[in-house]
Amino acid sequence: MTTDTLQALTANRLIDGLVVYLTETGEWSTRVDDAALVPAETGEIVLAATGEQAVSTNHVVAPYLIDVETGGGEVNPTRFRERIRAFGPTVNTSV
Numbered sequence: 194m195t196t197d198t199l200q201a202l203t204a205n206r207l208i209d210g211l212v213v214y215l216t217e218t219g220e221w222s223t224r225v226d227d228a229a230l231v232p233a234e235t236g237e238i239v240l241a242a243t244g245e246q247a248v249s250t251n252h253v254v255a256p257y258l259i260d261v262e263t264g265g266g267e268v269n270p271t272r273f274r275e276r277i278r279a280f281g282p283t284v285n286t287s288v
Contacts, residue, residue, distance in 0.1 A: 198271070200236030201228035201261050202244050203278070204253035212278045213253060215243060221253060225279040226268050230261060 202215040213221035214228035222228070231239045236258045244256030260271040270276050277283060 198233055199230040199261050199263065200233050200240070200258045201225070201230055201268070201270075202236075202240040202256055203228075203259050203275070204244060204247065204256035207251055207254050215240060215247075215256075219243065221247070225261070225270065228261070228268060230263065230268065233260065 204213055204215075204221070205211065206213045206221060211223055213223055214225050216222050216227050217229045229240065240258060241256075244253070247253045248256060259275045261268050261275075262271055263269075270279050
C-alpha cells in the first residue's frame with residue numbers, strides 16, 4: 194500500500210461549530226474523505242486563499258492546513274489531534 198503525504202484545509206463551520214473540510218468543488222464537508230487534497234508544497238498557496246475568503250463571508254472560522262495520508266481509498270490525518278477531530282472521541286465511545 195502506497196501512502197502520499199498531502200494537505201487538506203479544515204475549519205469549523207460558523208453556524209454550528211462542526212469540523213469541516215474544503216472539497217474540490219469549494220464546498221465544506223464534515224467528512225475528511227471529501228476533502229480536496231493537494232501536495233504539501235502547494236497547500237498554502239492553493240487552499241489558504243479559499244479559506245480566508247470563507248472566513249470573510251462568515252461561513253467558517255479558523256481555517257488551517259493539515260497533513261493527511263491516503264491509502265486503501267481512505268484519507269487519514271497524520272496527527273492524532275486531527276484524527277480525533279475527523280473521527281471523534283477515542284474513549285467512552287459507547288456512552
